[in-house]
Amino acid sequence: MVELPASQPARGPNLWLRVVLPFSVGYFLSYLYRTVNAVLAPQLTAAVGLSAADLGLLTSVYFLSFGLVQLPLGILLDRFGARRVESGLLLAAAAGAWLFAAGASREELILGRVLIGFGVSACLMASFKAFSQWFPIGRWPALNGVVMASGGLGALVSTVPVEAALRFTSWRGVFAGLAVATVAVAGVLYLVVPERKTASASQSLREQWQGVAAIFRSRPFWTLAPLMMMSQSCFIAILGLWAGPWLRDVAGLSGTRLALHLLTGAAAMVIGHLLLGNFATRLSHRGLSYAPVVGVGSVAFMLAQIGMAAGWGAGAGLLLFVFGFFGTCGTLIYPLLAQEFPPEMAGRSNTALNQMFFLGAFVAQWAIGGIIDLWPQGPAGYPEAAYRWAFGLPLILQAAALGWFVWRWRSTTAPE
Numbered sequence: 001m002v003e004l005p006a007s008q009p010a011r012g013p014n015l016w017l018r019v020v021l022p023f024s025v026g027y028f029l030s031y032l033y034r035t036v037n038a039v040l041a042p043q044l045t046a047a048v049g050l051s052a053a054d055l056g057l058l059t060s061v062y063f064l065s066f067g068l069v070q071l072p073l074g075i076l077l078d079r080f081g082a083r084r085v086e087s088g089l090l091l092a093a094a095a096g097a098w099l100f101a102a103g104a105s106r107e108e109l110i111l112g113r114v115l116i117g118f119g120v121s122a123c124l125m126a127s128f129k130a131f132s133q134w135f136p137i138g139r140w141p142a143l144n145g146v147v148m149a150s151g152g153l154g155a156l157v158s159t160v161p162v163e164a165a166l167r168f169t170s171w172r173g174v175f176a177g178l179a180v181a182t183v184a185v186a187g188v189l190y191l192v193v194p195e196r197k198t199a200s201a202s203q204s205l206r207e208q209w210q211g212v213a214a215i216f217r218s219r220p221f222w223t224l225a226p227l228m229m230m231s232q233s234c235f236i237a238i239l240g241l242w243a244g245p246w247l248r249d250v251a252g253l254s255g256t257r258l259a260l261h262l263l264t265g266a267a268a269m270v271i272g273h274l275l276l277g278n279f280a281t282r283l284s285h286r287g288l289s290y291a292p293v294v295g296v297g298s299v300a301f302m303l304a305q306i307g308m309a310a311g312w313g314a315g316a317g318l319l320l321f322v323f324g325f326f327g328t329c330g331t332l333i334y335p336l337l338a339q340e341f342p343p344e345m346a347g348r349s350n351t352a353l354n355q356m357f358f359l360g361a362f363v364a365q366w367a368i369g370g371i372i373d374l375w376p377q378g379p380a381g382y383p384e385a386a387y388r389w390a391f392g393l394p395l396i397l398q399a400a401a402l403g404w405f406v407w408r409w410r411s412t413t414a415p416e
Contacts, residue, residue: 029181083195
């Protein structure tokens with residue numbers, strides 16, 4: 001491990017391998033944990049006897065524990081650095097995965113998911129913090145896109161590969177394997193990633209909390225946070241869990257065909273992160289704002305949700321591709337906000353935004369299950385009307401958040 005002072009420039013051709021790749025692998029695991037229940041849902045339901053609301057709660061407590069730790073996490077990242085914080089927390093995720101694999105009741109599975117969410121809570125924010133220290137600001141959107149694409153690869157692996165693995169092992173074996181892999185990634189991060197001292201490391205804890213308060217009082221934060229919260233919480237709630245039941249009950253798919261459709265959405269997410277992130281970087285290099293990309297992409301994302309709420313099962317593959325591709329535009333909000341604050345506050349600005357996102361994801365994933373449960377489950381699953389309301393109601397909130405973003409951003413950037 002190499003530690004450099006803040007004033008010393010980064011050198012070496014292997015910076016990509018030592019910084020970008022290890023954090024990308026960590027976020028790959030984080031997203032695999034996040035979305036794997038979409039394929040494992042039938043096995044989990046049968047093994048423990050879960051209702052739709054139970055399944056939503058079981059999966060969404062990941063987001064609750066993830067979201068609650070974000071504000072102290074931002075201070076830890078700014079004070080102790082990305083390498084030490086993420087590698088330590090990943091050990092908690094490994095313990096949670098092992099407990100989940102051995103769980104025999106709903107409560108034990110919930111506790112396992114809580115530990116997993118807590119343990120992977122730094123995977124994305126630590127990478128953003130490291131990028132802000134080691135790379136110039138113009139490269140942040142593209143680098144953020146790379147690490148987000150690695151999360152998309154995790155979502156890919158959680159579909160067809162996990163479905164194929166179930167032919168040789170159970171869902172318990174899947175989580176036991178994840179526990180072992182998580183310990184290995186924690187070791188690599190601790191031993192390989194360099195560390196860089198920052199100005200915030202010398203600040204008192206009170207000063208760092210004052211920085212958090214300043215972020216929450218700022219106009220840019222409240223311009224960007226509602227759209228991030230509404231769009232991204234629905235993105236992960238649906239793609240990470242409820243797209244699977246929707247494909248089964250509305251599109252009439254099962255087994256490998258269902259997993260292939262989920263793979264389509266995950267593949268679109270990988271492509272979206274890479275293409276939209278690079279496009280935003282090109283605009284940034286030309287001195288242009290990429291905020292319009294967020295707005296236009298959000299509209300396309302909502303159109304895909306309208307198709308799902310309308311029950312267009314025949315076009316499920318296309319809907320999931322559009323949903324996965326344009327759902328990634330919301331992640332461009334992270335660098336938009338980070339640019340409004342000094343680099344030494346990058347950890348706190350990103351985690352403040354991330355807290356809004358994951359608390360919203362907890363509510364969205366659980367609430368969607370609660371709405372679906374209002375309709376009786378038949379031999380063919382839940383009726384189309386259940387998904388129409390469960391997917392349609394969040395669209396109203398997304399539309400309001402998008403309108404707020406457009407109005408506030410235009411009023412902020414309009415010439416005087």
